[in-house]
Amino acid sequence: MDLRKLQENRERILEELTKELCKDMVRHIRYEIDWLLSRADNNEWKSLEDALEERITIKKYSDNTKRDKKDYFRYIWRKLYPGSAPAGKAYCHHEDPDKMLKSSKGYEELDPGYRNFLDAYVLTAKQAGKKRDTILVHSALASMFLRHLQGKYCHRLEDATWDAVVSFFYADSNFEQQIRSYSYKEKLCVVFKTCASIEDYNHGCRNILNLIPDFRYVRKNVDYLTDTEAEALRECIEMEQFSLKERAIMILLLYTGLRSCDVASIRISDIDWKEETITIIQQKTSEPIVMAMLPAVGNAIFEYMSHKNLSTQDGYLFREGETAGRHIPAKAVRTIAYKAYRIAGIRQNDGKRKGTHLFRHYAATKLLEQGVQRPIISRTLGHADPGSLETYLHTDFNHLREFALSVEAYPVPEEVWNI
Numbered sequence: 372m373d374l375r376k377l378q379e380n381r382e383r384i385l386e387e388l389t390k391e392l393c394k395d396m397v398r399h400i401r402y403e404i405d406w407l408l409s410r411a412d413n414n415e416w417k418s419l420e421d422a423l424e425e426r427i428t429i430k431k432y433s434d435n436t437k438r439d440k441k442d443y444f445r446y447i448w449r450k451l452y453p454g455s456a457p458a459g460k461a462y463c464h465h466e467d468p469d470k471m472l473k474s475s476k477g478y479e480e481l482d483p484g485y486r487n488f489l490d491a492y493v494l495t496a497k498q499a500g501k502k503r504d505t506i507l508v509h510s511a512l513a514s515m516f517l518r519h520l521q522g523k524y525c526h527r528l529e530d531a532t533w534d535a536v537v538s539f540f541y542a543d544s545n546f547e548q549q550i551r552s553y554s555y556k557e558k559l560c561v562v563f564k565t566c567a568s569i570e571d572y573n574h575g576c577r578n579i580l581n582l583i584p585d586f587r588y589v590r591k592n593v594d595y596l597t598d599t600e601a602e603a604l605r606e607c608i609e610m611e612q613f614s615l616k617e618r619a620i621m622i623l624l625l626y627t628g629l630r631s632c633d634v635a636s637i638r639i640s641d642i643d644w645k646e647e648t649i650t651i652i653q654q655k656t657s658e659p660i661v662m663a664m665l666p667a668v669g670n671a672i673f674e675y676m677s678h679k680n681l682s683t684q685d686g687y688l689f690r691e692g693e694t695a696g697r698h699i700p701a702k703a704v705r706t707i708a709y710k711a712y713r714i715a716g717i718r719q720n721d722g723k724r725k726g727t728h729l730f731r732h733y734a735a736t737k738l739l740e741q742g743v744q745r746p747i748i749s750r751t752l753g754h755a756d757p758g759s760l761e762t763y764l765h766t767d768f769n770h771l772r773e774f775a776l777s778v779e780a781y782p783v784p785e786e787v788w789n790i
Contacts, residue, residue, distance in 0.1 A: 528575025
């Protein structure tokens with residue numbers, strides 16, 4: 372494969388992507404371009420698809436990493452050959468969490484006994500109706516913990532010691548430098564509580580649960596989207612820099628609080644124009660959600676569909692290329708959000724949180740401010756667990772002010788206010 376065109380256009384491609392994507396994405400794409408160019412004089416590739424195939428097989432990458440690299444190659448392809456089809460699927464993504472777990476590098480490094488334990492957890496969790504992604508996250512965390520025990524010469528759950536378990540959560544013997552979060556501990560406990568019901572693992576699981584340290588949950592301050600920022604975004608998406616497709620996506624994010632993956636995968640058949648609703652099956656939870664289609668949302672979608680002549684067709688609303696059966700990736704939705712932040716001139720400082728979840732957070736806080744009942748908000752956002760709403764309560768300033776204490780009852784010297 373001749374890579375002279377890529378060599379000649381490297382700086383142009385990176386410059387264009389810098390305006391469209393976040394810094395981390397551009398950094399990864401630059402790395403992949405340099406990898407391709409390092410093999411410019413010695414390769415047997417016939418296409419970029421062949422290069423991608425070699426890239427993801429020379430090393431044992433996880434499915435997520437393979438998926439990311441495919442996206443990086445897609446951006447390179449599109450910049451080199453505008454209007455052409457992106458690189459095709461070059462790896463298999465397992466839907467079964469058991470197969471995905473066993474294909475991971477961490478699983479292979481475990482002792483047979485620990486592998487059997489994880490297999491038992493996955494089977495039990497599936498039978499209990501837990502979601503695939505939940506099982507994968509929990510088993511991945513447990514795999515890391517079990518590898519840590521192996522490193523401490525604890526090759527059975529029953530052999531685990533206080534020092535071996537606690538050293539996983541703290542970097543020092545004084546328990547001052549915590550290196551694992553409360554959330555990590557809770558997910559780990561779920562795994563061992565689940566397997567405690569299995570006779571072969573009951574004693575070992577109870578041993579681990581008794582040794583896991585009990586530390587407090589410390590909630591970080593949440594970086595939230597302000598009303599001023601939301602208004603700036605609404606104004607900027609009316610500019611000519613945004614296509615009708617990008618505008619429809621941004622309005623869906625701003626007015627519905629949908630996740631980026633759910634916006635990307637909306638089907639035309641999900642839209643009920645008569646009832647003015649949108650009904651989808653959530654990608655994360657597999658639970659259905661029915662939402663009212665506000666006029667701003669309906670108008671934006673209708674304008675986009677009319678322009679693309681999609682009104683009488685089935686398939687996905689936001690398509691990748693001209694294929695009705697293939698929707699844009701969730702990353703494309705996030706890229707549009709990054710573009711909106713940049714053009715609106717907000718959240719450009721280092722450390723400022725960006726992304727599409729801010730819109731979901733904003734929708735929840737606005738509903739809370741309006742006094743909408745929490746169960747209704749949970750149903751509106753499609754939360755499988757009502758407790759998921761707790762995070763949003765920390766930025767409900769209108770109601771938090773009701774609990775503020777007046778300083779009038781606590782005399783403060785005048786010089787304090789001059790500091």
